[in-house]
């Protein structure tokens with residue numbers, strides 16, 4: 001890990017926990033070509049930095065390529081991410097779309113803006129995976145996302161379901177992976193700061209206003225009464241998800 005200099009506790013934790021999850025769920029195989037979905041936000045930025053380091057550790061060859069879909073609110077928003085990829089020798093595909101403005105237009109009367117935008121983004125990411133012959137698509141969901149999704153599924157859908165660390169698509173042609181799934185957002189923020197990553201802010205008008213952020217707010221309010229409750233809930237749901245994913249891999 002010499003090339004990366006001395007890592008602090010948060011940086012080491014991100015690299016180690018992502019590696020452990022990858023091993024435990026057999027996320028990667030030799031020759032994996034990973035498309036890394038990077039929004040420019042803190043989670044996916046730390047994910048690409050973590051995967052770059054893991055690439056130099058895993059005992060078999062893997063390839064990384066960054067995919068960024070600019071939603072079209074600000075067509076130059078992704079420039080710091082593009083510069084960072086270039087400095088780090090990463091192949092990357094940047095694309096400016098109109099998914100964001102369309103999500104708030106008459107075209108989208110039925111669904112929430114978030115649903116519309118993320119559905120189109122996901123579809124485009126899948127197309128890019130096919131175009132670039134990618135075997136894995138990595139998303140930057142964290143343990144906090146897992147816990148929020150778990151409660152959302154229960155409260156809105158009446159079912160017990162989380163977020164898988166690996167999911168097969170198109171008859172196994174593509175594996176969607178979430179290497180950061182068992183890492184707390186606080187740790188990821190601390191690692192991002194230590195790596196001095198040029199995080200970009202999301203210019204979407206709905207970014208702080210979605211159903212997900214509302215449930216996230218309720219949970220934060222609950223955690224504010226006791227860090228122990230947060231730790232216990234996060235550990236319980238994280239362990240439940242890991243056991244489930246191990247049994248499926």
Ligand SMILES: Nc1ncnc2c1ncn2[C@@H]1O[C@H](COP(=O)(O)OP(=O)(O)OP(=O)(O)O)[C@@H](O)[C@H]1O
Pocket residue numbers: 036037038039040041042043044045067068069070071121138139140141145
């Ligand atoms: N515009 C985008 N281009 C490419 N990938 C994206 C984009 N937006 C989101 N993603 C991918 O989907 C994941 C989950 O998206 P979400 O909108 O929930 O982001 P988030 O939790 O705010 O994470 P981040 O801090 O990475 O933006 C991201 O971590 C990233 O991997």
